[in-house]
Amino acid sequence: MIDFGIDKLAIIGAVALIVIGPEKLPRVARTIGVLVGKAQRYVSQVQTEVNRSMELDELKKMKQGIEEAAHNINTEVSAGLQEATRDLYTEDSEMAHRYGSFGDADTPYYGNATPVRKNWRLKRGATPLWYKxxxxxxxxAQSGAARVARFRPQPPHSTRN
Incomplete structure (x- = not known):
């Protein structure tokens, strides 16, 4: 880049003063300043655009790497699950041959446990009275008349002296 020192700027200013003249010099200086500012903004926009495109490329590469890793993990997990399921079914079929068949040979046997039925009355009864x-x-259960009587405003008590 061109190096401008104070002595070179002073020489350029003196030549510009002589060539342009003192009347037009401020207007020319303003125009040159505006043009230099526009050039700097344009250069900064180009730099910003280049940086964004570089960051976007890096993010795309990172995304691709993460997707590949997730795919690898997915295949490993599914292979492990298939192997565990195959082992489970082979053990169940071996038990069926050894101890006799207890149902469908394709489905695993988990015993004859009945599902737990939740009794909602017992559950409601376990709620403390203060919370209710x-x-x-x-x-x-309360009849309509009893409910009305319960919420009817009481007449004021008269006190006798």
Whole structure:
């Protein structure tokens, strides 16, 4: 790049003053400043665009690497699952041959355990009474008339002296 020192700038300024004249020099200096500013903005935009494209290429490469790693992990996991399933079925078929058949040979045998049935009445009964009162859970069936009577405003008590 061209190196401008103070002495060179002073010589350029003196020549410009003589050639252009003192009347037109401020206007020419402003025009030159505007043009230099536009050139600097253009150069910075080009640099920014180049940096963005480089970052985009790096991100694409990183994305491709991550996708490849995820695909490899997926294939390894699925192969492991298939192997474990195959081992499980072979053990079940060996047990069926050894101890007699207990159902379909293609499906694994897990015993005759019945699923646990959750009794919702017991579950509701386990809720503490104070929580039911606080959350407004009705504990007893109540007729409409009883409900109206419960929420009817009480008349003021008269005090006799």
């Amino acid at each position: 009162q606080k959350s407004g859970v009705r504990r007893h």
